[in-house]
Amino acid sequence: MTTALIADDEPQLLDEIQQLLADAWPDLTIVARARNGTEARRLLDELRPDVAFLDIRMPGIDGLTLAGLAPQGTRLVFVTAHAEHALDAFEHGAVDYLRKPLTPARLAATVQRLRQQGAATPEKLRFLQAWTGNTMKLMDVEHIAALRSELRHTRALSQGGENLLLRTSLGELIEQLDPQLFWQIHRGSVVNARAIERIERRDDGELWVHLRGQIHPLPVSRAQRGRFKGM
Missing domain, CATH: 3.40.50.2300 (Response regulator)
Structure with missing residues (x-):
């Protein structure tokens, strides 16, 4: 139903x-x-x-x-x-x-x-792929640090500092990823739980996620804060 x-x-x-x-x-x-x-x-x-x-x-x-x-x-x-x-x-x-x-x-x-x-019950993604000029780049999903929405595309950021621009919306990718591993922390951001280095609570009460291999932390929306209770 x-x-x-x-x-x-x-x-x-x-x-x-x-x-x-x-x-x-x-x-x-x-x-x-x-x-x-x-x-x-x-x-x-x-x-x-x-x-x-x-x-x-x-x-x-x-x-x-x-x-x-x-x-x-x-x-x-x-x-x-x-x-x-x-x-x-x-x-x-x-x-x-x-x-x-x-x-x-x-x-x-x-x-x-x-x-x-x-x-449809598609298999969970194992690799992300994207063309850059005449070269196809691959990224193992286990090495992903974060996925960020860019209009109808998605930016995949690896724990090693690499990134791919995918011609797929974030919503479509989320359906193919393991929800126990990939957490949506904001309407336009998904992170790999294994890549989380630390959670920072700032003076204004906002939560920020620091990821391995990424310089800039990502904000956690108010709707998603419950995921980090007790952490």
């Missing part, structure tokens, strides 16, 4: 999205509906649905901010009237970006993509 949350501040649009989903994906279970970003965040944390259909402009917490706070296993689809946020949406690992008004055909294409992802 695949579960979903839908969030929109207009009740009529909530009803419309739910009906279109019922037609396009009959076996999808809508476990919650939210009228604002604050409510959506609470429900995401509580229910951890497989998919979240999020409006971008909502009271409380906007959809893009909410995406950075969503559980790691929840796939995100943005449903909005505003085209200008598409790049930001994909930077947050969105599966798709739907423009209002929704059409059954367009939603059906999104549903097909989500269902294919849900059915």
